[in-house]
Amino acid sequence: MKKQPHIIIFRLSAMGDVAMTVPVIKSFVKQYPDVKVTFVSKAFLKPLFDNIDNVTFFTADTNNSHKGILGLVKLFKELKSLQPTHLADFHNVLRSKIVRSLFTLFSNVKMAKIDKGRKEKKELTKESNKIFKQLKTSHQRYADVLKNIGFHIEIKNFETPKKEILSxxxxxxxxxxxxxxxxxxxxxxxxxxxxxxxxxxxxxxxxxxxxxxxxxxxxxxxxxxxxxxxxxxxxxxxxxxxxxxxxxxxxxxxxxxxxxxxxxxxxxxxxxxxxxxxxxxxxxxxxxxxxxxxxxxxxxxxxxxxxxxxxxxxxxxxxxxxxxxxxxxxxxxxxxxxxxxxxx
The missing domain is CATH 3.40.50.2000 (Glycogen Phosphorylase B;)
Structure with missing residues (x-):
């Protein structure tokens, strides 16, 4: 029996950047309902992912149990125990790079990382001779990471959620x-x-x-x-x-x-x-x-x-x-x- 695909998505901060992943993930689970997703981020951001089908939130406690090199090794072991088939690094910072390196050494998980477009962003923000043009959106950059591990999605097909009942x-x-x-x-x-x-x-x-x-x-x-x-x-x-x-x-x-x-x-x-x-x-x-x-x-x-x-x-x-x-x-x-x- 073919193993169910299971993607770990890694994005620790910041609030706005993590929120921008939500429409992408909602589009993904609709187009790939048989794929399991584990989203790794900080605990207080968990409500962003409540009630999204097939998505489990995993808390990265970078201030305590997952702090420092030893903590990241522990985080890697905990994530590896979930038996993922893919790793999508939506952050591409030192912490996620270390986790990716450990997966490279000790697993056969298929991985891809976000291209933040640093060079073109530098061209956009320099004081003189700037190249003033629309760059790829963060939403599309996230979608591209998933594409690079074999899951093409159309974020334009995102369905507007229904309003919640006021608590x-x-x-x-x-x-x-x-x-x-x-x-x-x-x-x-x-x-x-x-x-x-x-x-x-x-x-x-x-x-x-x-x-x-x-x-x-x-x-x-x-x-x-x-x-x-x-x-x-x-x-x-x-x-x-x-x-x-x-x-x-x-x-x-x-x-x-x-x-x-x-x-x-x-x-x-x-x-x-x-x-x-x-x-x-x-x-x-x-x-x-x-x-x-x-x-x-x-x-x-x-x-x-x-x-x-x-x-x-x-x-x-x-x-x-x-x-x-x-x-x-x-x-x-x-x-x-x-x-x-x-x-x-």
């Missing part, structure tokens, strides 16, 4: 839905990707005049700031620090009508659930391949590229060219508000 815990925070729900995630990992506070407050103020409910997303560190904004409006609620888990956050996002986000993880949490997702871009650019999945091109709102022709400055937002600190101020609040209204 009882979330209902206590949101109340029943009686109007359009807008999510706003105003923060990002770097200031160069974060729309200025004063302008975002104008966006929220204008949207609050509509028959909508607005929910502000952020981490525990953002609680005070977001609560201060929410307290100024009757139909704005900060959920920062109020939801019990990522699972609860995803449940709420599933019930939004629109998500407004920076180039950050919340954009991908929304897009993977088929929510209309508008993103505001600063020193990064959708051409690098990190735009939310399956969203129209005009849902990406960009700075004035004529005034700032050197954009993008970096792939992740961690680098800014001199004089490019305030590129987002060329995006007027009314531009964002009008885009959201036109979609609603």
């Amino acid at each position: 009882e815990n979330n209902l206590k925070v949101t109340g029943k839905k009686t109007s359009s729900w807008i999510g706003i995630a105003p923060f990002a990992a770097f200031p160069s990707k974060t729309y200025p506070d004063d302008l975002m407050k104008e966006v929220i103020k204008d949207l609050s005049k509509e028959d909508v409910s607005i929910f502000l997303f952020g981490g525990k560190a953002d609680m005070d700031q977001l609560e201060s904004i929410a307290n100024q409006f009757g139909n704005v609620t900060s959920i920062a620090g109020k939801l019990a888990s990522l699972k609860e956050e995803l449940n709420l996002i599933s019930n939004l009508d629109i998500m407004l986000s920076m180039d950050s993880g919340n954009a991908h949490f929304a897009a993977m659930q088929g929510i209309k997702t508008i993103t505001v871009w600063g020193n990064t650019h959708p051409y690098a391949g990190f735009a939310p999945f399956n969203q129209p091109e005009d849902y990406c709102i960009l700075p004035d590229l004529e005034k700032y022709p050197k954009l993008p400055c970096s792939i992740y937002g961690n680098k800014t060219f001199p004089g490019y600190e305030d590129v987002m101020r060329t995006i007027e609040p009314k531009t964002i508000v009008e885009k959201i209204k036109s979609i609603l």
Whole structure:
């Protein structure tokens, strides 16, 4: 009897990058229902993969039991015991390279790794003589890894998930839905990707005049700031620090009508659930391949590229060219508000 194919997919971080794997994996399991998948990542990201057929989540505890070289050897042994037939490295960093090397030495698993396109991304973000063009998306790069181990998939055939039933815990925070729900995630990992506070407050103020409910997303560190904004409006609620888990956050996002986000993880949490997702871009650019999945091109709102022709400055937002600190101020609040209204 032929052995059932069993693919281990390896991607430890970051949140947005892991979320971008979800549409690819959902497309994969639909097209290959007889293939078993084990997804290896950090424990708090498990809710991203709940209820996906044939997918088992495996926790890589890189802070404790899987820490360091000995920990990675242990991780390899645990993964090898699952008897995989294939290994898809969606990360291609030192940890995954070590695990791949161990599989090469001690198993006959078929493997492939992601091509991150570092050279072309460097060409896209250099300060002068840049090559400004759309690069392959991260979603397609993930699909290509699976193709390279023998599984061609069409991610364009992705089916939008049904909205989840709002959990009882979330209902206590949101109340029943009686109007359009807008999510706003105003923060990002770097200031160069974060729309200025004063302008975002104008966006929220204008949207609050509509028959909508607005929910502000952020981490525990953002609680005070977001609560201060929410307290100024009757139909704005900060959920920062109020939801019990990522699972609860995803449940709420599933019930939004629109998500407004920076180039950050919340954009991908929304897009993977088929929510209309508008993103505001600063020193990064959708051409690098990190735009939310399956969203129209005009849902990406960009700075004035004529005034700032050197954009993008970096792939992740961690680098800014001199004089490019305030590129987002060329995006007027009314531009964002009008885009959201036109979609609603």
